[in-house]
Amino acid sequence: MTVTVRFAPSPTGLIHIGNLRTALFNWLYAKRRGGNFVLRFDDTDPERSREEYIAAIRDDLAWTGIVPDIEVRQSERASEHDAAADRLREMDRLYPAYETAGELERKRKLQLARRQPPVYDRAALSLSADERATLEVDGRQPHWRFLLDQEAVGWDDLVRGSQEIDAASLSDPVLVRADGSYLYTLPSVVDDIALGVTHVIRGEDHVANTAVQIELFQALGGEVPAFGHHNLLTTISGEGLSKRSGALSLQSLRERGLEPMAVACLAVLIGTSHPVAPHHDLDALQDVVDLGDVSRAPAKFDPDDLPALNAKLLHDTAYGDVRDRLAEAGVGGGDAFWTTVRQNLTTFPEITDWWAVVSGEADPDVTLDDDDRCFVARAAELLPADLDATSWGAWTGALKAETDRKGKALFMPLRLALTGRTHGPDLAPLLAIMGRERMLRRLTKAASA
Ligand code: GLU
Secondary structure: OOOEEEEOOOOOOOOEHHHHHHHHHHHHHHHHOOOEEEEEEOOOOOOOOOHHHHHHHHHHHHHHOOOOOEEEEHHHHHHHHHHHHHHHHHOOOEEEEOOOHHHHHHHHHHHHHOOOOOOOOOHHHHOOHHHHHHHHHOOOOOEEEEOOOOOEEEEEEOOOEEEEEEHHHOOOOEEEOOOOOEOOHHHHHHHHHHOOOOEEEEEHHHHHHHHHHHHHHHHOOOOOOEEEEEOOEEEOOOOEOOOOOHHHEHHHHHHOOOOHHHHHHHHHHOOEOOOOOOOOOHHHHHHHOOHHHEOOOOEEEOOOHHHHHHHHHHHOOOHHHHHHHHHHOOOOOHHHHHHHHHHHOOOHHHHHHHHHHHHOOOOOOOOOOHHHHHHHHHHHHHOOOOOOOOHHHHHHHHHHHHHOOOHHHHHHHHHHHHHOOOOOOOOHHHHHHHOHHHHHHHHHHHHHO
């Protein structure tokens, strides 16, 4: 059996880090088992579905390294959905009901007042053909409900273990609206069958749909897939994420210069038995985490943890992995520059600032006190003729011996004069890149300011 999973967003907004959690659990599950990943756009709502969101979701997934094996749109499969609905009608599993929303609400209130479960009473089933005809002559269009077998439905959830829902406690779900459009349930099952989906992995907000969907798979003669419902990402205060969580959309995280793998690691590892640690690619992440490691409690996360995780990831990112990005950003200095400066980065784009500091033509403006000015002037005189990795040690060693300065007093005026900053990367490996001429110019400028 080839594992086939699907990620099925509705293209009605941008996807956020919580949606990425679902996409990644699917991706990692399938790829670990040599399986396929289907990207299915649940775009049956023509009013709210937008082409721009389809493109954005595709791009966001590609940014994180997810490249679907197959992409489908539900809107292109309407005839299959119609055929399935007709089959259900023929089997008497799909029946017309005429209650208005107001009537249903009144029934519900009455049931609650009588302390009965608010389950649809199937009144529509006992309408005669004449009664139905009269309602339709009056202008009532039916919506269509799926007749549930009122039995217990069980499945062995890949995350939550053995689950059982008594279908008698559920209302027969509406599959087709009065205007003929489908709610999500039927197209989802029809497409899962057609695409050979073997594992449905999604958020636990869908647990309640699963019993109905299992009955639908069976009614339509499809193979019932395995199900796994993972916990949902919530903010620290316990709030869920929604399409309105703009700041946590993948697009805005990307615009903040965060690394896709930092976002991916947080999205997946939070709320599992594994520490939230950086991993450099999805293959590495795939070896770490599987659905059985997901905990049952909500996955509370703090978006403020992202920069620290991003920094950790950059701190051991090899030069070979960023060579092209550095070239694109106009940053030179090769391996030595990257390996020295990566320790000071929170986000990758900051590398261009450091490149400007080390190799730019603008010399910093600094104001030193008299002693430091003399010291820096002497440092200019003692600067070795040829700069290499050992020059810093030799240079500061000579200055230390001559001036008796040590520690901060020795290093800070040099750092300030050379970079204009009080903090920054180790200077020793950067001297050769900065070059003697630029250094002399900056030391002289600081000495005379
Ligand atoms: N389009 C549905 C959603 O976004 C898919 C749910 C599912 O995975 O079955 O919630």
